[in-house]
Each structure stands twice: as structure tokens, then as C-alpha cells.
Amino acid sequence: MKQAIRSAPAVSILMYHQVGRFKRPKAHRSLYCDVDRFAAQMAYLKYAGYRVLSLEQARLGLFQEGDLPPRSVVLTFDDGYQNFADYAWPILRRHGFTATVFLVSTALGRQAPWLSQEEAPLMDASTIRMLRAEGASFGSHTRTHRRLSTLSEEEMHDEIFNSRIEIEQLLGEPVPDFCYPYGDYDRRSRDLVIEAGYRTGLTCIRGSANVSDNAYELTRKAISYGDNLVGFFWKLHMKHRRKEQAASTTRVPS
Ligand SMILES: [Zn+2]
DSSP states (O other): OOOOOTTSOOEEEEEEOEEEOOOOOSSOGGGEEEHHHHHHHHHHHHHTTOEEOOHHHHHHIIIIIOOOOSSEEEEEEEEOBHHIIIIIHHHHHHHTOOOEEEEOTTOTTSBOTTOSSSOOBBOOHHHHHHHHHTTOEEEEOOSSOOOGGGSOHHHHHIIIIIHHHHHHHHHTSOOOEEEOGGGOOOHHHHHHHHHTTOSEEEEEEESOGGGOSSTTSEEEEEOOTTOOHHHHHHHHHSOOSOBOOOTTOOOOOO
16 A cells, blocks of 8 residues: 655645534534634635645645645545535635535435434435536445444445445446544455545544555544634644544554
């Protein structure tokens, strides 16, 4: 497996979940971003001359060509919430920014079943197709959003392979990107992601992407509800070093 080209400039893959208007969350603050803060963050990227890359552009720059622009960033949104279509995408479009949304293939158009405390509708198939036509990208976040490392080989295979097939059928094109639910992965799940033909695997391990060991254990930076523009700036420009923080993330020695 190819290591990132060490001379590659820092590129951050930012991780968002829900974007909208929320009561101040008591827990899991990294799962929410206020829409006004999100708008300010995107305006900052534009103002500061950042290039928003697709995951494919970042992957090629990091692992093959090593010629990423000095200020580049990738935007990712986990789970496929309807509020991506309602709040985030109109702002992204206004700036001409692309983004990748990770979908849970059996939950489209439903309330997110993995969130027990709140109602959080997920985008349906027609919304996803419309956004794809407008330039958004979609990847797989498994079929049912379970922790992969807890599953049998057969279940893991189903989650990783069949979600890809289902989203490919929905979009009528290859789906090259995969994101581990809860950032939870182990060697078996990582190797199945490779075997299934994905080109990337995204974790919740914090760090800029150029410190990733390989394209199937890409590090990201979560933007949290508490991040005002100063916090956003800090995460974007600093915090490049790899940091294992969530107890659920499992680093695979490779
Ligand atoms: Zn998720």
C-alpha cells in the first residue's frame, strides 16, 4: 500500500455531520454545525484562496503525484442528512465548492436509525440524484451504520460490498469512496474495503490527510459545534499531527 508522499503540502479533510440550526448540543458536539458558522467557514476558505478538492484529486496528489496546491482542503459530510441538501449544499454551490457525502444505503429517505435521541431525516434517492447532477459527490458509509469491527466476516462483507452496489445502482456510476461508521475499523474491514474496489477509506482519526498511512486510513479533522471562525482557522492551519482520540477508532498497523 502506498504511503503518502511526505513532501506533499498539508491538506485537511474536514468532517461534518449535520449542518443547520440546533439547540446547543449537550454532547456529541462534533456532529453539529450551525449554518451561520458553516457559511462563515466556507467564506473564509474562499477569502483565503483555498482550493476545495474532490477526494479523488486529494488521493492522487497525496499518494501518486505529490503536487497538491499549498492551500487545499476536502469537505466531507457523514451519514447523508437532509439538512445537507437544505443548508450546506446551497452555500457550497454559491462558492463553487464540491463535497462528498457518505450515505447509508438502506436508510435513504428515513429517520437516521442510529440516532435514538432525535429525529434526523436522511436524504432520499431523488434528492441524492438531483444533488449529484448539480456536482455533489457521494460515497458509501455502509448499509446499516454498524460498527464494522464487531461484525462477522459475512456481515462485514455485506456492509462494505453491497452498499457500494446499491449506491452505484442509485447513481449509475462507480462509487470510489468509503467512510467507516464511527471511524471504527480493523485490518479485516480495511482489507475488505480494498477488495471491494474502493479507492479511499476515511477514518475519524484526527490529522491532516498528508499524515495518513495510506488511502484506506485517511485522517480527518472534525469541525465541531463549538468552532467559531478562530477555532476553524486553528483546525485548518494547525492540528496537522496525527492524534488518536476517539476510543472507537482502531489503528491498523500496516
Ligand atoms: Zn456516520
